[in-house]
Amino acid sequence: MKLKAAWFFTASALMALATFSARAGAKLVVAGEAGGAVPVSISGFTGEVAQVLEFDLFVQGFRITTPEAAQFQITGSNSGNVVGRVTNPLKETILSKSYTGASLRRQAHAFADDIVQVTAGRKGIGLTKIAFKVETGANKEIYIADFDGHNAQAVTRDGVNVAAPTWAGNKFALYYVTYKFGNPVILFHDLASTERRTFAGFPGSNISPAVSPDGRKVAMILSKDGATDLYVANADGSDLRRLTKSREDESSPCWSPDGQWICFAAKIDARRSLCKVSVSGGPVQRIQTAGVANPTEPDWSPDGNWIIFTAQMGGFEICRVPAQGGTAELLVSGEDPSWAPNSRTVVFARRAGGSRRLSLLDVPTKQTKDIPRISGSNSQPSWAR
């Protein structure tokens, strides 16, 4: 049962030689918070480092322009290590830092994170990871990668159908569905030790795992009682409870960041809608998604404000709605969105030429960027947060 795949997660000890001179003087009004991208210029960097900086900033709400048009100028070099500086419109240096250790690529991500922090006051996503499904012909495997698709590694090498990887709270571990045993069962897979075990292997189908933000509970869809319904259990499998009872097909649960609610896709009175139910049980409540049809695949933003989902309307559209429900906003064509920890960037799958590939979306600016594709079709992304 143990995976032979030996791969290691380097905990990237980035020793930042900080010469941080944040002048807490002039209070700047940061443009772009209302939707427009923040113009920045980047100069002095080459190759991979320049690419990483441009990519990371683009998918977090910045746009690259000339020094004259930039609100913030980013300068520096990457001969040996990454050394960078950021100046504001008053030409004051607000960040000056050099990086060492790990790889140039990770140094560049760390610098991008510092730029996001110092210019926008947000935590960057440069060092985060995603998990997803890779389909090559009849072969399907679970992969993890950096959020930008680089450093991809196979988690499974079973040569069977797999599905729906999801991170186990803040642990370096995944839950996912495998057909390795025949019927779909939910596995827990510790990525550090490579140990894995069956989490849910009931009669029928065990599918669509979703882990509570604290990692202590898992919501899922089971059919053991003769209907595809929503269940929740503790992470050790104990205290299994059925939260819905319907003849229709519930799917794709996700959690509110406070761990009190589970949102899922359902069909009620012949209409597909998003619903939520308390983790301790009780009535199922609709979440209004006015303006779009057939919502599925909800994901609740870590800040609690939004639910992003896929509307099935002939094609597939990524939409968001306030977490309490309301009018849906169409964002971009695609499916299966997953929020980054910044509650701003989203990874999603889009169909192109008969296969799927992953893209990133910066929700406020609607800027999108594809990430490199592992052979074949890539789908069902889950962002570690």
Place this chain on the structure above:
Amino acid sequence: MKAIKFTYVLVFAVAISFAATGCKNKPVGVTNIPAQRSGTPGGGEPTDLRPGEPVQADDVGVPLPKFPPDLESIYDFDRETLRPHMVHFDFDSHVVKASEKPKVAAVAAYMKGQPGNIALLIEGHCDERGTEEYNRSLGERRALALRETLILEMGVDGNRVTTRSHGEDVPLDRGKTEAAYAKNRRGEFVVLLPK
């Protein structure tokens, strides 16, 4: 008198069909946006329901027998015997159509004629026009609907029948046509022979 009434009904019907289809003469210079409903899972209008409305739950489902997930380790799979009785479904539906019922009846008759240790696996499949996990649930729902038909309408022992969903992962036809999609929306019956 009768003729008048008939005319009345006819006019009414024409009026209704006009209201439903709209005017046939398209205005010039207007781009026709295809209706969202064609090929839309759920077939519904945009949801515009009041939020926070509690929904009534009903007690449903015939529990599955306590078969282990690794059916392959205890049974030999016979996929051929009941292949002619493969059932097909409408788009985004798990309703077992009346036209498909004779196939299910043939499966019921077969199972009733077999010793009690011969079991049945129903595998549910979908076309690709839904999201992946949505289809995985829908595929299971289709398999469960066939199982309920066998048990509740045709008297097959539920302890011999279990289910599995493949969602959209195992299409019979990889084409992107309605004919291909129709082939892929299916339930397959696999005879389980104890090893």
